[in-house]
Amino acid sequence: MRKCFISLFLLVSSLSVxxxxxxxxxxxxxxxxxxxxxxxxxxxxxxxxxxxxxARGEWVQLLYRKTDWFRxxxxxxxxxxxxxxxxxxxxxxxxxxxxxxDPNEKDFVVRDWxxxxxxxxxxxxxxxxxYGGYHFTENISNEIxxxxxxxxxxxxxxxxxxxxIHEPFPEWTVSPFxxxxxxxxxxxxxxxxxxxxxxxxxxxxxGLGVRMHLTKRFLLRVEYKNYVIFTSRDDNEEIxxxxxxxxxxx
Amino acid sequence: xxxxxRVFLLITAFALLASPALVPMASAxxxxxxxxxxxxxxxxxxxxxxxxxxxIQPEVKRREVKQADVDTENFEIGVFAGLLSIxxxxxxxxxGVSLDYHVTEDLFIQGRLGYSEAGTTSFERLGGGVTxxxxxxxxxxxxxLGYNLLPGxxxxxxxxxxxxxxxxxAGAGNTEFAGDNFFTIVWGGGYAVTASDWFALHMDFxxxxxxxxxxxxxxxxxxxxxxxxxxxxx
Numbered sequence: 509m510r511k512c513f514i515s516l517f518l519l520v521s522s523l524s525v526x527x528x529x530x531x532x533x534x535x536x537x538x539x540x541x542x543x544x545x546x547x548x549x550x551x552x553x554x555x556x557x558x559x560x561x562x563a564r565g566e567w568v569q570l571l572y573r574k575t576d577w578f579r580x581x582x583x584x585x586x587x588x589x590x591x592x593x594x595x596x597x598x599x600x601x602x603x604x605x606x607x608x609x610d611p612n613e614k615d616f617v618v619r620d621w622x623x624x625x626x627x628x629x630x631x632x633x634x635x636x637x638x639y640g641g642y643h644f645t646e647n648i649s650n651e652i653x654x655x656x657x658x659x660x661x662x663x664x665x666x667x668x669x670x671x672x673i674h675e676p677f678p679e680w681t682v683s684p685f686x687x688x689x690x691x692x693x694x695x696x697x698x699x700x701x702x703x704x705x706x707x708x709x710x711x712x713x714x715g716l717g718v719r720m721h722l723t724k725r726f727l728l729r730v731e732y733k734n735y736v737i738f739t740s741r742d743d744n745e746e747i748x749x750x751x752x753x754x755x756x757x758x
Numbered sequence: 759x760x761x762x763x764r765v766f767l768l769i770t771a772f773a774l775l776a777s778p779a780l781v782p783m784a785s786a787x788x789x790x791x792x793x794x795x796x797x798x799x800x801x802x803x804x805x806x807x808x809x810x811x812x813x814i815q816p817e818v819k820r821r822e823v824k825q826a827d828v829d830t831e832n833f834e835i836g837v838f839a840g841l842l843s844i845x846x847x848x849x850x851x852x853x854g855v856s857l858d859y860h861v862t863e864d865l866f867i868q869g870r871l872g873y874s875e876a877g878t879t880s881f882e883r884l885g886g887g888v889t890x891x892x893x894x895x896x897x898x899x900x901x902x903l904g905y906n907l908l909p910g911x912x913x914x915x916x917x918x919x920x921x922x923x924x925x926x927x928a929g930a931g932n933t934e935f936a937g938d939n940f941f942t943i944v945w946g947g948g949y950a951v952t953a954s955d956w957f958a959l960h961m962d963f964x965x966x967x968x969x970x971x972x973x974x975x976x977x978x979x980x981x982x983x984x985x986x987x988x989x990x991x992x
Binding site: 537550551552553554555556570571572573574575576577578579625627633634635636638656657658659660663665696698699723724725726754756 | 828829830831832859860861862863867901903906909910911919921930931932936937938939940941952955969971976991
């Protein structure tokens with residue numbers, strides 16, 4: 509009798525509040541289909557066949573996400589992949605649209621961490637370079653860079669722990685930046701040449717470049733840097749570097 | 759105890775909501791609207807319930823489903839082993855680790871770190887005691903952009919189906935060989951079979967190209983690699 513009464517109350521109250529007050533309440537990451545149906549594919553890709561459709565009103569559990577596809581499980585245990593576009597039409601337990609949003613330009617502007625790789629030319633040598641950066645503000649960041657340049661005569665390893673970057677217009681689609689940095693450069697002559705000693709010198713550089721947000725967490729980056737290497741010889745050595753690459757941000 | 763308390767609250771709430779006579783008392787200041795409300799409420803008590811703020815908040819906390827809460831499995835880490843044909847230095851075992859980041863269902867970025875050891879050249883074998891290289895380690899790393907060209911399914915048996923993909927990669931890296939560093943272009947392709955939710959098998963074929971002058975002439979060496987890679991999504 510008591511149960512009856514409670515369920516009666518719940519029935520009434522569920523009209524005014526959320527569907528969560530249903531007796532068999534959904535667990536975490538459950539969403540309710542609000543479109544006439546959603547399509548479940550056998551794989552996380554547009555071409556994989558649709559093997560099941562979950563109808564409006566059905567609850568499905570979100571298991572995990574791979575790129576733009578969500579692995580979902582229906583109440584009767586069927587598992588399949590649903591596109592993010594379709595899933596954004598479902599409702600969460602409080603009756604609102606599920607918030608499926610990919611990182612966009614706004615997130616790009618306020619990003620904290622950025623990692624990437626680039627290749628290019630280092631005064632005649634081919635260079636591959638990896639970097640990781642932290643943004644203190646929208647405009648100022650510091651990057652740690654490690655580069656390996658190699659050619660027919662020598663190879664150079666460049667390490668920079670201090671590379672301050674100023675980005676005056678972070679909200680621009682193609683956003684320019686200026687950089688000042690210092691670090692060490694290690695030069696190793698090729699072993700097929702007459703034996704000369706390896707040497708490590710300190711350098712300072714300035715540079716400029718542009719960054720462009722491509723899609724989601726992905727960005728493109730092109731830059732030029734001018735190095736002044738403080739050698740133990742009489743003259744300082746100057747080196748120009750061009751690089752292009754990609755990165756992603758978090 | 760708690761449930762008894764709950765039942766009491768529920769009964770009270772229900773009684774409050776269901777008795778239309780109590781409603782106009784709340785807005786007794788104006789008689790006309792009160793009459794109207796009474797009439798309306800009398801007609802359809804359910805409607806009245808909807809108009810009210812919920813007297814009792816639902817006990818279950820509302821759980822918002824946000825994108826951030828759902829696990830993403832865009833990274834794939836793997837170990838691989840195979841054969842690397844180092845130009846002029848024979849075919850040798852190679853092994854290493856890989857890390858993939860899937861940007862979209864089509865595009866991914868792949869980083870690889872591999873290790874092999876060069877064999878001997880025919881000159882060294884026939885020359886009797888001549889060694890061309892002191893350092894025979896072959897270590898490479900590279901970053902490549904990958905494209906899932908032909909995603910599909912493989913039907914192993916009547917009831918077993920695995921998702922597969924034929925992909926192409928191209929990128930650049932560095933090879934440390936014979937004590938020197940070489941800027942290396944890498945390109946190739948592979949076939950992946952996603953065996954379960956969390957792991958996949960890859961077959962990879964790649965060409966590592968770099969300029970080398972170790973055998974007395976400047977040339978571009980092609981170092982072909984075939985490997986099997988077991989990867990895990992996380």
